Amino acid sequence: MSEARLWTGGRVFTGRRYVEAVLADQGTVVAAGTETDVRRSAPTGVEVVRLEGRLVLPGLIDAHLHLGDLARFRSGLNVSEVRGLDDLLETIQKWASSHPDGPVVGRGLDVDRSLGGRWPLRGDLDRALADRPLILYHTSGHAAMANGRMLSEAGVDSRPVDELRGRVGKGPDGEPNGLLYEEALRWVAPSLATPVAPEEVVRTLEFLAAFGLTTVASMNVPPEELVELRGLASENRLPVRVRAYVRLLRVAELRPSEIAPAGLSGRFAVVGAKGFTDGAFGPRTAWLSEPYSDASDRDGLAVESDETLAGALKVANELGLAPALHAIGDRAVVRAARLLAPYVRRTGAAARIEHVGLTPPATLSVLETVRPALVVQPGFVWSDFWLPERLGAERVRWAYAFRTLADLGHRLAGSSDAPYDPPDPWRGLRAATERRDPLGRSANPDPREALSCEEAVRLYGVSAGETLGEPSLGSLEAGSRADLIVVDARSLAEAVRVGASAVRDTWVDGARVFSAGGPGPRQSR
Numbered sequence: 001m002s003e004a005r006l007w008t009g010g011r012v013f014t015g016r017r018y019v020e021a022v023l024a025d026q027g028t029v030v031a032a033g034t035e036t037d038v039r040r041s042a043p044t045g046v047e048v049v050r051l052e053g054r055l056v057l058p059g060l061i062d063a064h065l066h067l068g069d070l071a072r073f074r075s076g077l078n079v080s081e082v083r084g085l086d087d088l089l090e091t092i093q094k095w096a097s098s099h100p101d102g103p104v105v106g107r108g109l110d111v112d113r114s115l116g117g118r119w120p121l122r123g124d125l126d127r128a129l130a131d132r133p134l135i136l137y138h139t140s141g142h143a144a145m146a147n148g149r150m151l152s153e154a155g156v157d158s159r160p161v162d163e164l165r166g167r168v169g170k171g172p173d174g175e176p177n178g179l180l181y182e183e184a185l186r187w188v189a190p191s192l193a194t195p196v197a198p199e200e201v202v203r204t205l206e207f208l209a210a211f212g213l214t215t216v217a218s219m220n221v222p223p224e225e226l227v228e229l230r231g232l233a234s235e236n237r238l239p240v241r242v243r244a245y246v247r248l249l250r251v252a253e254l255r256p257s258e259i260a261p262a263g264l265s266g267r268f269a270v271v272g273a274k275g276f277t278d279g280a281f282g283p284r285t286a287w288l289s290e291p292y293s294d295a296s297d298r299d300g301l302a303v304e305s306d307e308t309l310a311g312a313l314k315v316a317n318e319l320g321l322a323p324a325l326h327a328i329g330d331r332a333v334v335r336a337a338r339l340l341a342p343y344v345r346r347t348g349a350a351a352r353i354e355h356v357g358l359t360p361p362a363t364l365s366v367l368e369t370v371r372p373a374l375v376v377q378p379g380f381v382w383s384d385f386w387l388p389e390r391l392g393a394e395r396v397r398w399a400y401a402f403r404t405l406a407d408l409g410h411r412l413a414g415s416s417d418a419p420y421d422p423p424d425p426w427r428g429l430r431a432a433t434e435r436r437d438p439l440g441r442s443a444n445p446d447p448r449e450a451l452s453c454e455e456a457v458r459l460y461g462v463s464a465g466e467t468l469g470e471p472s473l474g475s476l477e478a479g480s481r482a483d484l485i486v487v488d489a490r491s492l493a494e495a496v497r498v499g500a501s502a503v504r505d506t507w508v509d510g511a512r513v514f515s516a517g518g519p520g521p522r523q524s525r
């Protein structure tokens with residue numbers, strides 16, 4: 001906790017309005033308003049921070065990322081920037097020779113951008129590395145390519161044929177070609193479960209604080225990782241707030257004492273449980289009501305049975321955990337809404353659908369009756385630029401339809417899904433407001449779906465805070481937590497245009513956790 005501090009001499013966006021000054025004491029916002037009014041509330045000896053025309057915003061919230069995977073991604077083999085198959089194989093060999101032990105796990109493979117839409121084959125990977133297990137995760141996290149050694153060590157080859165169907169790709173010879181989808185990824189996971197060092201988690205959070213993030217919600221957290229996060233919280237080592245959503249299918253392993261809220265508004269709390277109802281657009285596993293426009297024999301995958309998901313949601317609810325379901329295809333969004341319906345309530349952490357990729361009118365009417373919170377990733381509007389081919393020009397008009405959803409009164413929360421998309425919230429803010437990326441590409445360029453800068457900031461602010469059941473986050477009105485950022489820009493529009501490099505300071509509980517002038521995370525960006 002900190003002493004009283006007053007920010008003035010620039011503009012302050014509280015999340016609802018613009019004011020001249022904001023005062024925080026003991027980690028809480030005490031007043032926001034005109035400089036005269038705010039100074040009147042200030043105790044003697046208050047420290048005054050001169051903004052020199054800069055902008056103050058509520059600290060940004062990422063309502064859906066994967067903290068452990070992001071930490072692993074940052075310290076592992078990154079194949080997101082490779083250009084072509086030869087470059088990919090060379091990158092693997094180089095990394096393997098400098099990391100001589102254990103399986104090789106690559107992340108961020110963007111088949112559409114890096115390899116012209118063609119997956120490498122098992123034989124290609126065997127050429128690069130045959131004597132150690134190798135797996136490359138698709139950038140969506142919903143598919144992966146494994147070499148022969150990985151497939152045999154995980155026993156994939158020896159599974160019964162009907163288990164393989166739809167989950168394992170086949171070559172012309174009928175043998176598994178190395179491609180793994182959805183549930184098949186879990187067959188290989190045990191041999192890859194590398195724990196993340198606590199220092200890596202802290203460094204990753206420092207890296208996120210440099211973007212102006214002050215709260216992150218980590219999804220699919222396994223019970224082991226909860227223990228680690230709780231340890232870091234009790235040692236006061238979390239620079240930003242972490243809200244955990246445990247793996248839905250593992251909730252039965254949790255004891256109530258492991259969930260007992262660690263004090264909301266603290267640095268750590270277990271908020272909910274998150275499961276899957278379908279896959280992703282990239283590998284064509286998002287579950288659609290009509291086949292893919294570029295693969296008429298496929299309409300995606302429903303992940304898990306309704307019985308399994310409903311049973312786990314019930315257990316989660318009994319433990320006091322808010323439910324969250326991943327759903328990207330329109331058919332999956334309807335499925336998720338029906339499964340969540342018994343748990344939608346007005347107070348506390350919201351029942352939520354993650355991604356909500358495609359919402360044509362029939363899906364919108366189901367959402368209108370159920371009204372879960374919708375956790376979206378504006379960055380996908382740029383990343384999924386190939387989506388018009390997958391869905392066809394007519395249907396894609398309903399993809400990532402933020403304006404349509406907002407106008408229907410749905411609560412939208414902003415997030416990145418990092419490491420499956422870049423963690424930078426400013427990229428998301430810009431994609432939400434401009435739709436097209438700097439090269440003019442977009443998953444759905446329809447300008448009618450663009451949000452204003454203020455609306456976009458609220459997605460990563462008050463709206464995300466309310467979704468987490470903490471309305472004191474993401475706002476700078478009196479009574480809010482003193483989580484704020486100082487940005488080198490005169491207006492919100494300028495800040496969104498400049499992006500992450502404009503963040504000068506990040507404050508959590510009224511204490512500075514990142515400074516652009518200081519040493520540390522800035523260099524690692």
Ligand SMILES: [Zn+2]
Binds near residue numbers: 066420
């Ligand atoms: Zn995710």
